[in-house]
Amino acid sequence: MxxxxxxxxTPVDERVISKILPFFSMQFGNAASAHPYGRKAHEAVENARSRIARSMGADPSEIIFTSGATESCNLAIKGVLETYRSKGRHIITVTTEHPAVLDTCKWLEQKDAELTYLPVNSAGMIDLKVLETAIRPDTVLVAVMVANNETGVIQPFRRIGELCHKKGVLFFTDATQALGKLPIHVLNDNIDLMAFSGHKIYAPKGIGGLYVRRKNPRVRLSEQIHGGGHEKAMRSGTLNVPDIVGLAEALSICKDxxxxxxxxxxxxxxxxxxxxxxxxxxxxxxxxxxxxxxxxxxxxxxxxxxxxxxxxxxxxxxxxxxxxxxxxxxxxxxxxxxxxxxxxxxxxxxxxxxxxxxxxxxxxxxxxxxxxxxxxxxxxx
Ligand SMILES: Cc1ncc(COP(=O)(O)O)c(C=O)c1O
The missing domain is CATH 3.90.1150.10 (Aspartate Aminotransferase, domain 1)
Incomplete structure (x- = not known):
């Protein structure tokens, strides 16, 4: 076969597996616990967070761990819309996005969000001029993926981010298929929020992350999963230490x-x-x-x-x-x-x-x- x-x-890379294994048994602590078991787990998580942040030009405080890209897309889109309600409730996305984005937008549309779905041409590309004219004073978010999961087509994400910043609108990108394959630098590429996933880059399934910009502009998000206040209260739930370690290792292997x-x-x-x-x-x-x-x-x-x-x-x-x-x-x-x-x-x-x-x-x-x-x-x- x-x-x-x-x-x-993707299969999990053997190098990733060997980094993960000790965190199931010898170093099994809860990263939130104050005793040495917890502290070791916390150190491993923060080390992973720093490596992941460094690989994309972010600060460690800007990385939130999630269960994967679907959750990251939900958190980014719902979290922004809820927080920026006083500015408006208009979101722009594209007809070729993954269901993690499209279905989240459709769900919000059934509530009270207003959506613009940008068309693509026969090659799968959006037109930047059409995007520019679609941006309104009440637009809070533009959600355009880096690269399409079905065709591999890469949108001009840096220029989309530039346009969004010029217009004072937040730019969210789903980089699930692109991270580890294309060089992405969140600052140079004008990205405000970015979703990514472990299992597309030889790490396990069920782990992912969301980059959330903290400066120029500072992005605020409403939590979507309530609980113990983990991840700066943006995503509660005991941290998945082994897979977080694996995600960092997988990403750094991609950069080798x-x-x-x-x-x-x-x-x-x-x-x-x-x-x-x-x-x-x-x-x-x-x-x-x-x-x-x-x-x-x-x-x-x-x-x-x-x-x-x-x-x-x-x-x-x-x-x-x-x-x-x-x-x-x-x-x-x-x-x-x-x-x-x-x-x-x-x-x-x-x-x-x-x-x-x-x-x-x-x-x-x-x-x-x-x-x-x-x-x-x-x-x-
Ligand atoms: C572009 C894109 N976004 C989001 C997802 C969902 O990722 P996950 O499986 O980590 O939830 C996928 C995976 O199929 C994808 O290809």
Whole structure:
């Protein structure tokens, strides 16, 4: 079985596992306890917080630990809207965001928020001029992801942040798929709030974080989980010490020059796969070649009936996803591809290949052969 679904989740890196293990047994303390067990756990958490902050140009006091990006997106959007109520209740987001953002916005809309959903072009990009005209005096937040989980398309996040700051609006970005793969510096990139997750970067599932800017401007958030006042009262709940340690280790491995270099190799493998498969009749990349895109993702559209049957045909040999499989398993056509102007049929005939740290040359050679055979078989050629 070949795993080409790294955008859904990644295996935990062995180097991360070895850092985590002592915190389940020898150093099991509660980071909030005052005795030495607690103090050791607290030190480990604060050390992790500093490493994570440093890796993105933040101050340690600006990092909040959560259970993952879904919670971080909820906390950022609901927390800002509640706090900045006196300014307004208008939020701007994009039709291609992850459900962690879109469904949170829709829920708020049912209460009393006003939402603008920006469209994307056929390559999946927003238009900055459209964003600029959508900003109103009562806009409190602009929520645009760094890179899309289905297509890998990268939005011009630095310029979006610049525009937001010029207009006095907060900028929240979901960097779940981008952190560890693209250089992101919260200050230089004008980011006010940023969600991220462990399990997309070779750390465990169930751990993530939210960057919350404390200066120029100072962002205030209403807590969404009430309790013991952990994380500066922004997110209560006993800290998940092992996974916090793992998240910091995973992120610093991503920054290691050898791993940064290996992203180039992953991109070459992706290019080889994409080049071979787009030679097959009727196969096209969903986005265009000029649009900035993560180097490990290829979202391909196959011919109608072939595309719809292909996923089943590849299973169980090659683990890939239909577009929408990033959330819960559903047969709905991908909202991302529909927003890019594909028909329901085209969206259902698309497959996302996402490569990662442990993908080999041989995996790609085999994947090309298997997909090519399956397409030939299905088309009766
Ligand atoms: C872009 C994006 N945002 C948010 C999430 C949700 O992350 P988590 O699984 O950590 O809640 C995902 C994961 O699928 C994602 O790809």
């Amino acid at each position: 070949i795993y080409l679904d790294y955008n859904a989740t 020059p050898r791993e940064v270099q290996s992203l180039q190799n992953i991109q070459s493998l992706r290019d080889r796969l994409e080049h071979a498969l787009t030679k097959l009749p009727g196969v096209q990349v969903n986005t265009d070649r000029e649009t900035p895109r993560l180097g490990h993702v290829s979202n391909l559209r196959f011919e109608g009936t072939i595309g719809r049957q292909l996923l089943g045909r590849l299973n169980p040999d090659i683990a890939v996803s239909s577009g929408s499989a990033c959330s819960t398993a559903s047969n709905e056509p991908s909202h991302v591809l529909l927003a890019m102007g594909l028909s329901e049929d085209q969206a259902r005939s698309s497959i996302r290949f996402s490569l990662g740290r442990f993908t080999t040359e041989q995996d790609i050679t085999t994947a090309i052969l298997k997909v090519t055979d399956a397409v030939r078989d299905l088309s009766g050629r």
